[in-house]
Amino acid sequence: QKYLEDYIKFGFTCQEKEGVDLPQCVICFQVLRNDSMKPAKLKLHLKKCHPNLLQKDEDYFERRLSGLKWQCLNSTSAFYNKTSNAVNASYIVAYKVTQTKKPHTIIEQLMLPCAKEMVRLVLGEEAARKLNNISVSNDTISRWINEISQNISEQVVDEIKKSPLFAIQLDESTDITLCSQLMVFARYMVEEDFKDEFLFCKTLDTTTKAQGVMEIVNNFFESFSIERERGIPKC
Secondary structure: OOOOHHHHHHOEEEEEEOOEEEEEEOOOOOEOOHHHOOHHHHHHHHHHHOHHHOOOOHHHHHHHHHHHHHHHHOOOOHHHHHHHHHHHHHHHHHHHHHHOOOOOOHHHHHHHHHHHHHHHHHHOHHHHHHHHHOOOOHHHHHHHHHHHHHHHHHHHHHHHHHOOOEEEEEEEEEOOOOOEEEEEEEEEEEOOEEEEEEEEEEEOOOOOOHHHHHHHHHHHHHHOOOOHHHEEEEO
16 A cells, blocks of 8 residues: 555655555554555544544644654654653563463553552652553554564564575364364574474364365465475475
8 A cells, every 4th residue: 555645634644664655643643554554544543543633624734744754853852752662662561461461451451550550659750650651552552462463474474585495384273162273383594593483373264174274375475475485394
């Protein structure tokens, strides 16, 4: 998806990362994924997050965009540092909760209130108020977890592409809902050493026959442009 200039009427500008356009809200400065680069999704963000600005004209968002550009240029400003640190903290908390396999709602319901109380007792009320800048809502943490997962997957795929060869191991199992899941693991070389990583998990909706399994694997390789000729499947 490419950014169009008239998307500013929804309150969005564009950031470019590795050649990919990412929509950025000029109100809350949140950067969305590329698949959100659609008028309907941009308008939905404005409606859900900034409903009081739905009737604002394009000039208003242009002025907000000018302010955002100034803040980005002045990257040493207190505003920039506060926003950057708050977003980093939100990502780190989401990552830690995912590692412990706990429901991500625990952050807003338990972790942040506890953190505020500890900071208030140790560092004072002013320091505790700064934690309010950290976004830990249910939607935000869900989005961070998805972005972290996608980023890790992209790193693994990139390492596989750079490896001279790789092997995959397939495992089919049934979860507690009696749904068949196909899990694929990969072993490849990084800096002359072998590395084992989880590659992906897909649901086997129809059958668990070899033909259906290989179709899923082939589709994954094609979507990421991985050369299957270097791969060595394992049972």
